[in-house]
Amino acid sequence: MSKAFTKESDGDDDEDIGALPPLPTGGKNYITPQGFARLKNELLALIDNERPRIVETVHWAASNGDRSENGDYLYGKKRLREIDRRIRFLTKRLEIAEVVDPSIHAGSEQIYFGATVSYADDEGVERRITIMGIDEADSAQAQVSWIAPVSRALLKARVGDEVALATPAGVRMLEVLEVSYPEPSK
Template structure:
């Protein structure tokens, strides 16, 4: 059958979601990022370009020599993986180009919530929670990190220790109390955890 009549499903699916599944930056805002987050994304980009992509290109080249490409699993998987790598490289390059690196340690000792703060707060039931406010591309919820554009971060930003702020959730608005605010010490590598 002619390729003109077949659906290129892999290419169609791979081109969707070129952002890597991360939320887009709000219009007109900066891509705030900590120095550690920037370094981590830059290391990932360099690893993809210098190590992983050349290995996959070599595997695809080898597989292409083995005959019928339409039934060659190594070739088909390799081409798909190469598209994934190229998409991630484009995404990382774009995000790093517009990154606004902000060092939260400049606020060390401050009791007001800014980007990079680790905030302990109490919900209406009195249960205590802790979150670190980071950039969109570096926040990991499994580590109690939230993006600065998340509802909890927006409610907490600019608040001070002891303040009660309103958090709007799908279940309605609730008041939360800021218990403490911490920042990493200047010169300390790592987050404010």
């Protein structure tokens, strides 16, 4: 068959390049109010600003004639597919998001979603993480998704508790040193 009649994938599946992990089956998409606002702002920026700008560029490039060798047209169409895919992804994630304000647990010593936790492992190495939603966790900022193994091990524990964390190298014991939450906004 001629290559002219084969359909190349336009990447129109619902996953982004470098996509976030899927939600656990039957799980909720917990997210902080700040994370929800950030995703919503990204969605609105794509819909209101970036997509119309790219559509205008593609329209201009198409009016120039031969589309097969028109870089602006080809790149613009590709970028539109990427934007549309991201819009679909964000829309779906925001529809199923369950906004949880971690400040409701301010003052608590028990670990819930949104907690910032200091813990020491069985080798005495101390770490500090914040348990966040899947769509907002950033490991560079020591933010860990609530479905990560370390988060699952720590959830519901209290200051002073030791919890077991299963790792590929074996079971590690973690001791909870400190738990904090953001202060409620006034």
